Amino acid sequence: MHTQCLINGRPGDSIAVSDRGVQYGDGLFETIAVCDGRCELWDRHMQRLLAGCERLRIPPPEIAQLAAEARQLVHDSERCILKIIITRGSGGRGYRVPETAQPTRILLRDDWPEYPPENSEQGVRARLCSQRLGTNASLAGLKHLNRLEQVLARMEWDDPAIAEGLLQDHAGRVIEGTFTNIFLVQHGRIVTPMLDMCGVAGVMRAVVVEFATMAGIDCEERVVSLDELYAAEELFLTNSLIGIWPIQELDNSREHWRAAPGPVTRTLQAAFHRLRYVNG
């Protein structure tokens, strides 16, 4: 049995209850796809992690050390997930952060989620959540550990045929899925919601924007309304594990959207396929 978890470099599976990660969700995480022992999009995940540490003023981890620990955990795995959590560690008084924080570094290897291949091929069913996302410019874009909104949103449905729930902010703007980012195709161009007030700026979201640019597809990041969602030519979801899932069907109580995966989605999926399986 190989090690499943390293905490500050040592095998283990628990952290101090005094850790600010436990007490306040005071930290960040990354969820990384591992293919043939290699961490996909490693540099991008590390960039986002460091940017998050800077914004939350958590002393950044040493990337060479993280990379060595990641290798130790996953080098023998054909397919798994590597989750990295960085917390501010213990200390401080109440919410006040310690003068010299000693962050906790958690690397966790997890089984690859066996999503049905139909999700990529034919697309998924999604729903609109009634849970809304609170807005906060200081936290927007970060993959931080305060995830109760996502937990509550995910509680809204049990039907295994529904793969994802979409979330709006309080003003009704469309933001993202519970664990994915969303893209619309309008007049052959792709549009994805701006994440300056809430949402997680996914690594795969950025990659897809680059795929589009390379393929000569215009891309716009802006405010997206619910009406636009239901008027889209194509809709698709992205994250680091799933890559790109077309949305086949989107429901809420009043409206219904349905489409077969379209040409823009297929072009971007092909680019993702080359990234994961050919250039890997």
Added chain:
Amino acid sequence: MHTQCLINGRPGDSIAVSDRGVQYGDGLFETIAVCDGRCELWDRHMQRLLAGCERLRIPPPEIAQLAAEARQLVHDSERCILKIIITRGSGGRGYRVPETAQPTRILLRDDWPEYPPENSEQGVRARLCSQRLGTNASLAGLKHLNRLEQVLARMEWDDPAIAEGLLQDHAGRVIEGTFTNIFLVQHGRIVTPMLDMCGVAGVMRAVVVEFATMAGIDCEERVVSLDELYAAEELFLTNSLIGIWPIQELDNSREHWRAAPGPVTRTLQAAFHRLRYVNG
């Protein structure tokens, strides 16, 4: 050396990294003042904890068991803090909660914070934070573990002469302090912000409302603007540990408010003093 921490009834000081408390801040907490081995306002803390579990759909802890464990931890303490954390435990897939959650029960004994007695007697200096609170009706009022907003707000000042920072929501409504609730006195009546969209509904806040009613002081819970704050006759802060602190001075970049502790604050402080030191 006595036990400082019980986890699911057993002495220990760490929890599984797979715990949803660590992964998502998926849980709740209570911070309870202990005086002469007795947990102050125990029933109210338990009521709030159970209400929070119901709203987050976490199976509630057994209160008799919690009480026995609390007694075991703090019975020999003249003065300390008891922190109780209930998480949803491990399991589930991603944000999706497990079908049968097995919550984690953490009881943590901590030193009593030695706040200067002047804080109660002469009042404290407070500031206005630039950090704003996101709104979310599903989480409003709960003492949940997603506390990054408070951590960021508390980072805004270092001056030890400033005891608290006040927070507004995005619309500019006054909500609370980073670790306290706020009350205003207007025309001899007390006013405290409504917490239906954000904020923590403090146990001491509810107690102070009852003190006021018993003392024949009118009390109103409603939207509070910043202008009202600066026009208040008296301002004070509450929480379970500090009881009631008058605000002596409130600053932001443009305005300045200053007052000696007023008669309404003093009346309520006297009621709190009887609760803690006489009827205790």
